[in-house]
Amino acid sequence: MNKAITYSEDQLAEMEEAFQLFDNRGDNRIHISHIGNALRALGQNPTESDVKKFAQQHKADERIPFEVFLPIYQAISKNRSSNxxxxxxxxxxxxxxxxxxxxxxxxxxxxxxxxxxxxxxxxxxxxxxxxxxxxxxxxxxxxxxxxxxx
The missing domain is CATH 1.10.238.10 (EF-hand)
Known part of the structure; x- marks a missing residue:
């Protein structure tokens, strides 16, 4: 059973705000090479291997919108081990x-x-x-x- 993670409006706003810090063009997208830093800015601690795994699903020069970033964030948060x-x-x-x-x-x-x-x-x-x-x-x-x- 796949449990969807739901976030409050405040949480989503905070995530989007952190995401926007890495938007250096003002187009509401970040370069795929910045997903690791954006995840870390949101308190996640992905390994370089995690980041590469998600980055390889996109073109090397691609810029992704928040809607594409959010499922990556969710996958990383789910994998976070409480142990x-x-x-x-x-x-x-x-x-x-x-x-x-x-x-x-x-x-x-x-x-x-x-x-x-x-x-x-x-x-x-x-x-x-x-x-x-x-x-x-x-x-x-x-x-x-x-x-x-x-």
């Missing part, structure tokens, strides 16, 4: 050698810049700011909580 924080914690737990809830900031920095969707050093610096204790360790559950809560 994301648990998944991150479980993955980081493997690097918690002492089983005390901490991993070294150097190790976390390495993971974030080399695995999955690699972050830049600057992005890692922003994420880790204020997370490190006096021993150079990070409570990974607090870290995940701060990252996933936006």
């Amino acid at each position: 994301t924080a648990d998944d991150f914690n479980e993955g980081l737990r493997h690097f918690d050698k002492e089983g005390n809830g901490f991993i070294s900031s150097a190790e976390l920095r390495h993971l974030l810049t080399t695995l999955g969707e690699k972050l830049t050093d600057e992005e890692v610096e922003q994420l880790l700011a204020g997370q490190e204790d006096s021993l150079g360790n990070i409570n990974y559950e607090e870290f995940v909580r701060s990252v996933t809560s936006g």
Whole structure:
């Protein structure tokens, strides 16, 4: 059973307003290459693979209207896993050698810049700011909580 997502007028207006931020021609359309940024501006966190999957359904130079963007937004929001924080914690737990809830900031920095969707050093610096204790360790559950809560 396919459940349709319904949005209030306020929610739709907010989505359309964020969408319009990426309309650089004033034609109520955005370039297909901007869908990832538009989704992120609306609080979604699509992977690059998600973005490519949707972008490949359109021509590389295509500009899409909000009516085409909305189903993409809906698909990304449906796929958002409520277990994301648990998944991150479980993955980081493997690097918690002492089983005390901490991993070294150097190790976390390495993971974030080399695995999955690699972050830049600057992005890692922003994420880790204020997370490190006096021993150079990070409570990974607090870290995940701060990252996933936006």
